[in-house]
Amino acid sequence: MxxxxxxxxxxxxxxxxxxxxxxxxxxxxxxxxxxxxxxxxxxxxxxxxxxxxxxxxxxxxxxxxxxxxxxxxxxxxxxxxxxxxxxxQPAEYLKTTIKINWVLFVAAFFIMMISMPLIELSSNINQKMVLPEFLKGIEDWMKRSEVMARKVTDLLLKMDTVADMIKNLVLVGLLTAIVEEFMFRGVVQTLMMKMTKNLHAAVWITAILFSAFHMEFYGFLPRMIIGAILGYFAAWSGSVWPAVWGHFLNNGTAVVVTYLFQHKMIKTSPDSTHVFNYGSYIFSLIIIIILLLVYKNLAQGKNSHDFNGEELG
Structure with a gap:
């Protein structure tokens, strides 16, 4: 054979x-x-x-x-x-082409910034979720794991100088964005597209796998939503780089806000989950949908086909 x-x-x-x-x-x-x-x-x-x-x-x-x-x-x-x-087939599975409309990066910037209230809402919902009683042992283990992960993150993000902040912007912000987008919006999403033949299914399945990979139950929903947004960035543009940019903005903002809070330049803690109100949540959702449609139209003005040459949904 x-x-x-x-x-x-x-x-x-x-x-x-x-x-x-x-x-x-x-x-x-x-x-x-x-x-x-x-x-x-x-x-x-x-x-x-x-x-x-x-x-x-x-x-x-x-x-x-x-x-x-x-x-x-x-x-x-x-x-x-x-x-x-x-x-x-690196071009198909990594999607590293740079032949895309640069305006997509501007659109991605505004989408990521305006998504903050929606991400906060999903985080607050996630925090209230509990597993069934018979899974209490697993839930307790997840809580202990996330407390330890939080302590590790606090150590890594303890920044005494601007140089420390820049180091974390490169290592935590940029480098992490590149490698995770190559894996998920590159290979995994491409494979999901081939398996499902459906753009939205591929994006959301990849987002679920992306969030599950981080093994943080109480951050699952916000990370899944971020993953889906990044997935549409890559799928509609045919390039991984807008997703890398969006991922970097998300991680890099957290690094900068943490630094500013540590040095008492701002009063809002990066861990605060009550920065926005319900009006902001609704506004965020509506504007994100509109901007994603704008992004899609901009992207498909030059690239209206998916990985297999079929019309995107």
Whole structure:
């Protein structure tokens, strides 16, 4: 029996191959990051990381190593390897074309800024969600995990100088945006489009997977909505770069607001969930829908076809 090339397999099999590659590369990156921490900072720091003991002076540097080497780089390498060396169609699976209308980036900017009230509303709804009683053990575990994740994030985003803020804008804002968009709005959304033959299904399934990947139950809804917005950016433009820009705006705004709050330049905490009112929520939703339609029309003025040459919905 002659084996077919991966790019001639069904999209479902391609997705399975991609998952296996991603898991393998992430596991390898995690092992390498442990070795680096062990070699550069010693066993005590590594054990403190594994135990969740965050008061060790060397813990922040170790967390950066684990984040970049164990997660960020593998998330970048996996889609690139899959697109370039497995299916050998990087243009289709990564969508890195820059031949798009630059006005799309302006539209994406306003969409991301105006989405803030809607994201706050979805976060508030998410916080009130509870699992059934028989899943209480899982819910308690998720709460403990998210408390620990919050502590880690607070450590990484403790910024004493402008240089610290710029570093986090690059590492947390830009680098994370690029690698996650290559994986999700690049490979995963392309595969979902091939599997479902439906633009909206592909966008929302990818958004759900994107949010689930972060393993934060109480941030699931807002992250899913952000993922869907980014998905439409990529699908309608045929390029991943508007989604990268939107993702960077979301992450970068959080970094800048955190810095300003830490240095008492603003009074509103970045963790506040009651900045806007219900009027703002309704206004945000209406304007986002209008701006997304404007974005779609601008994008399809030059690119009115999806990955397979079929009319977009």
């Amino acid at each position: 002659v084996k077919r090339p991966v790019n001639q397999m069904t999209p479902g099999l391609q997705f399975l191959v991609f998952i296996c590659i991603s898991i393998g590369i992430i596991l390898l990156g995690t092992v390498i990051s442990f070795v680096i921490v062990l070699a550069t900072q010693g066993l005590d720091v590594l054990l403190d990381v594994l135990r969740g003991t965050l008061n060790n002076p060397g813990i922040v540097r170790a967390l950066y190593v684990l984040q970049i080497v164990g997660t960020t780089l593998p998330i970048f390498i996996a889609p690139v390897v899959f697109a370039c060396y497995i299916v050998k």
